[in-house]
Amino acid sequence: MSVTQQEIDSLFERSGTGPLSGIVVADFGRVLAAPYCTMLLADMGATVLKVESLEGDETRSWMPPVFEGESTYYMSINRNKHSIALDFRNPDDLEIARKIAAKSDVFVENFKPHGLARFGLDYASVQALNPTVIYASVTGFGTTGGADLPGYDLLVQGAAGLMSLTGAPETVPFRAGVAVFDVFTGLHTCIAILAALQHRTNTGEGQLVELNLMSTALSAMVNQTGAYAIAGVTPRRLGNEHPSIYPYSPFPTSDGDIILAIGNDHQFKVFAETIGAPELLDDARFATNRDRSQHRDALRPILEQILQTKTTAEWFELFRAKSLPCAPINDVAQGIQFAESIGLEPIVTVGQGEKTQPGVRNPTLFSKTPVTYDLVPPTLNQSGDAIRAWAQQ
Structure with missing residues (x-):
């Protein structure tokens, strides 16, 4: 299909000048941790090219709830992105994937450890194509002894000890109501990428950034893991009470x-x-x-x-x-209504023109380079032709 230069240029057009304007992110992430990270980067102005399989990100099928036939889970973490569907087993598609990697400032992936090596999309291979790339890799339990363990948030909540702290003393352990360690890992990945970009600005050097849900979990449990690490105290389940503060x-x-x-x-x-x-x-x-x-x-x-x-x-x-x-103690609807009542404006309009949808506000406020919500979450391969054309320029 013929693609005009205007269509290619549209991949990089945003309504504002966010702090990451001009940064191109190759988003090879799936599910939550990596896509949440790349959405934050996209909100801040980065051009995010979401590389999906021909079946699409798994969260596209995670429903209900739905909005206009689409999964709200997927829509919650994929705004401001452009989608291309590629089959890495197809040599032509794999070549496009490599060209995207070669032309991007940042490469983000959360495949199984070493899962991209057989496609030549691991750090060493991408770095050979793109020496200054910031390559962010997210796993569940690291790349050494836990490399074979599937990286699901629920498993980490159990393995790291959070579930042992959640619930009343007389109940069984409970998981948190949100995939907290996926989200925390996404946040840490975003922070790491921003730090690596600053280092590149200072030195011209790219680098590999690695995170895993298990290490993030142990860090995020702060005083609870600190109690054990510092004093040898194993915290116990206290329901809604705090071990060190009352009431x-x-x-x-x-x-x-x-x-x-x-x-x-x-x-x-x-x-x-x-x-x-x-x-x-x-x-x-x-x-x-x-x-x-x-x-x-x-x-x-x-x-x-x-x-x-x-x-x-x-x-x-x-x-x-x-x-x-x-x-x-509010339910989610009351929580949003409460935020509205105190002027936080938690709901924003995502997209422009005829194609818009509601979304939850990015919590960061910049005085000079505000975040923007230009693009609704893309349909599968929505920008495939334009991204292919750009990659081959």
């Missing part, structure tokens, strides 16, 4: 629950006065955060009795007026 959990009200996060002694003083229980401040069991943590079984019933005298909304307004950390 720091949901408490029942007359019509639901309110979350309290009283993180220091001054906050507890204001809290005790606000709930009409200043006598708590004279009780030695509750004098300091350490005391309250140690005597939480004595403090909880006192607080429950008081907090059940008003509604969640009433307490929230009282505590908010005193700048005390608190929040209701």
